[in-house]
């Protein structure tokens with residue numbers, strides 16, 4: 001029999017564990033600060049409601065209904081190729097050929113090949129890309145950053161992180177980012193260790209591995225966040241950080257803020273890569289999916305807000321200025337903590353907190369491919385985990401060597417540039433990141449929402465969502481027709497009320513979500529500028 005979650009909270013913590021990651025801790029606070037603070041928080045919440053929540057529900061419904069991997073989930077309509085999938089395939093081929101004519105050889109070839117594969121395999125293609133390809137690519141570089149956090153955590157507790165300003169911090173960071181000199185072995189070691197531990201958890205199974213560890217680690221993460229927030233807020237001068245992070249400044253909101261909020265809501269909820277879908281396939285029919293999804297949203301948003309409260313007050317209180325991305329959490333913040341008595345302890349706790357966040361996310365990335373290998377290729381779970389682990393760790397090692405630049409892989413770089421016909425990002429890491437997150441993720445999310453909205457059908461999906469809840473749904477008119485609920489005659493005794501959540505959701509999944517995701521995709525790949 002298929003394994004199921006042991007408890008409702010076990011499931012919620014597992015999904016939240018995947019959702020709460022580096023995106024919440026280093027990215028959210030920063031983009032929030034740069035985009036008008038509290039104003040951005042509001043915008044983000046709107047995006048979560050417009051895009052994140054409908055897709056979260058869609059993935060969960062598909063997973064539970066299919067009780068199978070991402071590939072099997074796209075067979076909910078029994079056959080993989082439909083007129084609709086042929087249409088998408090043909091469209092891709094046409095776009096690909098146009099790109100080739102416009103001399104975009106790399107993208108042109110990629111899109112044409114994707115179109116042909118789509119024509120041959122139908123919807124299953126999307127299942128394979130979102131459940132195997134994307135997670136494997138992301139584990140590679142996410143694992144390296146996870147490795148860094150382990151290294152920093154160790155260094156803090158050993159009192160080796162004792163620089164007093166960001167310049168000193170940069171001197172520590174550089175050899176780590178480049179995995180060079182004395183730091184090569186520790187960086188590789190930590191990356192491999194981090195990824196192996198994740199694989200080990202996955203190896204122990206859904207309930208004994210993922211659920212058990214999520215139930216321990218997630219509460220611990222929140223406790224650490226609270227301790228750090230209290231420390232930060234009680235420092236003199238903390239209010240400047242609070243002001244930077246939270247005071248709403250609507251004049252700083254731009255079209256780009258909207259796109260950033262939208263992209264982030266997608267990445268932060270781990271959508272589009274089969275994780276939520278796969279986790280949903282371990283749900284029993286009695287679970288109330290809607291309630292659990294709300295809990296996940298709340299936990300994810302709360303973690304992001306709390307991270308900001310833990311970071312900015314400390315940074316501003318110590319007189320530093322905020323800076324972006326990795327530099328903020330690996331350089332500016334540790335330097336700030338070092339000015340507080342017992343700085344090593346605060347740094348240690350901070351990096352432990354990030355390590356936990358990254359760990360539960362990384363561990364969730366192993367599950368979708370493992371599930372595909374088990375369900376579709378009939379492998380034993382343990383062999384599947386071993387196979388996925390070997391591929392991911394190998395990729396992780398390659399990524400660790402190319403985080404800062406291409407210099408170690410100049411042959412590969414030249415080859416790719418030749419094939420691609422265009423310039424490439426400054427490192428393999430960035431190429432992989434942009435390929436997975438800017439291209440594949442939104443495209444898979446887009447197609448998934450079309451599949452649920454128009455292919456598999458909102459009516460079936462809503463029926464799945466309603467199992468385990470007592471909401472009422474019903475018959476109707478144009479509005480219902482749009483939302484996909486036209487022929488619900490004979491649909492048991494529950495009636496659809498015009499303004500039920502299900503109807504609203506149907507409307508979103510069919511129209512709003514795919515359009516918004518597609519616009520954000522066009523922006524991410526640079527096709528439209530705002």
Ligand code: PHE
Nearest residue numbers: 019021022023024268270361
């Ligand atoms: N949701 C995670 C975060 O916020 C990101 C993530 C992406 C996790 C992909 C797992 C897989 O950082």
